[in-house]
Amino acid sequence: MRGKAIIFILINIFISWKGWCQYSSANNKFSVDEVKGCAGLNIKVTHNVSPACGTSGIFCVIDYGDGRPAQPFVSGDIANYPTAGNFKLKIIYSTTGVDNDSIPVSVTENSPPAFEPYSCNGNKVSVKVTESKYAYYIFNYNDASSEITKAANAASDVHNYTSAGTRNVSVRGYNGPGTADNCVSNTLPVTVASTLPAAAISQVEVVDAASVKVDFASDPSIQYKFMIGTNNAASFQQYKTIYSPSATTLTETIPNIRPENNYYCFRVDTNDPCANTIAANSSTICSLKFDAVAQNNQNKLSWAIAAASGTHPLSDFMVVKNSTALTPTLPTTQSSYTDTNIVCGTSYTYQLQADYPNNVKSLSLIKSLTAISTDIPTAIKDISAVVNPAGNEVQLTWIQDPAFNATEYTLLKSANGNYTPLTTTDQTTFTDNSYTSGSSTCYRIQYIDACKNKSAQSPEACPVALTGNVEGDNTINITWTPYTGWANGVKNYTIEKYNGNGDLLSTIDNGTNTSYKDKDLADLTNQVFLYIIYAYANDGTVTQSVSNELELIKQPNLFYPTGFTPNSDGLNDTFSVIGQFVSSFEMKIFNRWGEMMYTTDDIHSGWDGTYRGVLMPEATYVFRAKITDFAGRSFDRSGSFFLIHKK
Incomplete structure (x- = not known):
């Protein structure tokens, strides 16, 4: 030395x-x-x-x-x-x-040397050159102290400043005796501290099946030792040394591990390189070993993490489902959660969050799964049928139990009670354009849910088929088939009555009766009538069913006397024909030899019994009439009557 x-x-x-x-x-x-x-x-x-x-x-x-x-x-x-x-x-x-x-x-070559200045306790700094391009390195602490020269194989130094604060350290290369000292310097800031602070882990997150990411707050120019413990929070190994001259938030991603098989605990130690000791420790934060499994009608979540104690006091757990946090939070003693609020065949994502004090979090790997079930879906109970006016098409709509996620509906159609598949659809409505009103056609529906479970067939739904007739006195009779297709049955039928122009004349509540006699004979304005039946369910949430439209036309009946007395006494002096719903009229009267005695195109005019001013003898006479009714139909009518001379 x-x-x-x-x-x-x-x-x-x-x-x-x-x-x-x-x-x-x-x-x-x-x-x-x-x-x-x-x-x-x-x-x-x-x-x-x-x-x-x-x-x-x-x-x-x-x-x-x-x-x-x-x-x-x-x-x-x-x-x-x-x-x-x-x-x-x-x-x-x-x-x-x-x-x-x-x-x-x-x-x-002239280049600024690479070096790292580290903070130490007691206002000291340690400077380490991280290259060997030059034979020697000269350290300048910019505080009026002498420059220090060190050989490349020992290019590190410790310096003691008089007070805390931010200082600049300069280092330049030098190639030894006989060499000009003209190499450029590199200057870096260093934080001089009386006491080194601890790092603070803010989040641990399992990124994928082979890596975990750790975020932590740091101070500039501090050297840290990143520590890992596998399946425990007491026995740690150094993973790497970390240094950043300026960053205040660092992220370290640890690859090539197995976070789905193990949990890992992390601690960041603040190193004092001047004394070669650990000056402070961060809190210990652990990753989550998390699993999610689809079971019958439930998704089972389970996890493992280091027990809550000492340097890692867990606060609670939170389950995040489809990016939404479920409440309430779970206690730290809990290690599983069963989610029963699911729909078969639906995909879900889950992530577990472990909460520590000061908003520190540990996030598990996000797990995706599809819910399963072996339950047989509930059969469809309510089907409504709307027949188009012409009676050659019916639209079916139905309500399915929302607890099941249907993927395909099969419609079956009967022909005299024998059901055969008609079509499949993924909608809750279907229009059968091969329907014929009055053909005794009925339908059933069954479906397959997202888990390939098949429901039973629904009860049969038979559309309302409306028929009717006009009696000789123009009384109208209508009847219809009772509607079937609703679990709770029909509450009532409503008849809507229209004239030939489509104007609504009346709405009649017919209760649960399936026939109606329309005895309205006083209306001589309207000859053509349209009828539609509306069926309403006892269950008010079900849409109505509608029959075909039925058109009925009253007859233009003609009335005439069997005899008349043309004696000018003001009683029965002329022979005339009266009728209903007549728009045009032509009448001729003949004697027994076929001679025409009288003709008129006015239904309100009558024959006075004379021909060319001469009263005709008592006898039987014949009339022939041609009429056109309000519906545009033409008719020929004829009859005989008796002319009587009354004194």
């Missing part, structure tokens, strides 16, 4: 006195003050013989030996070498008989 100290002293003395040194050329015709140094080296060249270059007519040029053109030379000029390399500096004389002369020059 004493020998090394003497060498360092000699080096420093040499550096202080090196300005007096001179190096002679091969033939001693000139000398230089430097022959070695870093790029950017300046060499003063002095002529050693008389007369010197530039005097008494002696002309000289200097050749730098690095490819640059030779330049005129005068004793005392400076030769600059901007790049690294080995060169031969040469002086060329113009005087006859005077030999040229030269000297070798060695120039090394």
Whole structure:
């Protein structure tokens, strides 16, 4: 050790006195003050013989030996070498008989050295050079203390500042005796502290099946030892040494481990490199060994972590499902959780969060799974059917138990009670455009859930088929098939009655009866009527079912007397025909020989029994009428009547 100290002293003395040194050329015709140094080296060249270059007519040029053109030379000029390399500096004389002369020059690359300044307890700093490009390194603490020179194989130093604060440390390289001290310095800040603080882990997160990420708060220029304990929080091994000159938040990702098989506890130790001791410890935070398994109608979560005690006092656990935290939080004594709020075939993600004081967290690996179930889905109980007005299409809608996640519905259609598959769909509605009203068609539905479980068939749903007729007196009878398809049955049927223009005339609540007699004979304005039946369920959440539209047309019935007495007594003096819903009318009257006695196109006019002003004899006469009704239909009507002479 004493020998090394003497060498360092000699080096420093040499550096202080090196300005007096001179190096002679091969033939001693000139000398230089430097022959070695870093790029950017300046060499003063002095002529050693008389007369010197530039005097008494002696002309000289200097050749730098690095490819640059030779330049005129005068004793005392400076030769600059901007790049690294080995060169031969040469002086060329113009005087006859005077030999040229030269000297070798060695120039090394000039770069600031890499080093790390560390904080220590007691206002000390430790400086470590992390390279070996130079033979020696010179330390300057910028506090008026002397520079320190250390050989490359021992390029570290400890310095004691008088007070805490931020200081600048400079280090430059030096290639030893006979070398110019012109290498550039590197200057870095260092935090001088009376007491080194502890690091603070803020989060531990399992990133994937082979790595864990640890975030921790740090102080600049402190050297840390990153410690790991496997499946315990007491026995640690050093993973690596960490240093950052300026960062206040550091992240360390540990690869090639097995966080799904083990949990890992982490601690960050603050190192005092001056004393080679640990100055402080962070809290211990552990990763979570977490698993999630899909079971019948439940997802089972389980985990393991170091027990809550000492330097790692857990506060609670929190389960995060599909990026949403479930409440309440779980106690630290709990190591599993069963989620029953799931739907078969649905994908879920889970992550467990362990909470420590001061908002410190440990996050598990995110687990994804799909819920499973072997439960047989509930059969569909409520189907509604809406028949289009023409009765050649029906739209089915149904309600399915929301506890099951259906992926495919199968519709079955009956033909006289024999059910066969009609179609499949993933919607809760379907339109059958092959339906025919009045064909005794019914439907059943079953479905498969996301776990491939098949429900039973639904009860049959039979659309409302409406039929009717018009009696001779124009009384209208309508009947319909009772609706089936609702678990709780029909509450009531409503009849909507429209005229031929589609204007709603009345709405009739028919209770649960499936027939209705419309005896409204007083309406002589409307001849065409449209009827639609609406079925309403006892379950008010179910949509209504609707029948086909039924059109019924009343007859344009004609009425006439069997005889009349044309005697001008004001009673039954003319023969006329009256009718309902008549838009056009033409009538002719004939005697028994087929002679036409009378004709009119006015239904309100009648025959007075005369022909060409002569009263016709008592006899049987015949009328023939052509009419068109409000519905645009044409009819021929005829009949006979008796002309009576009444005194």
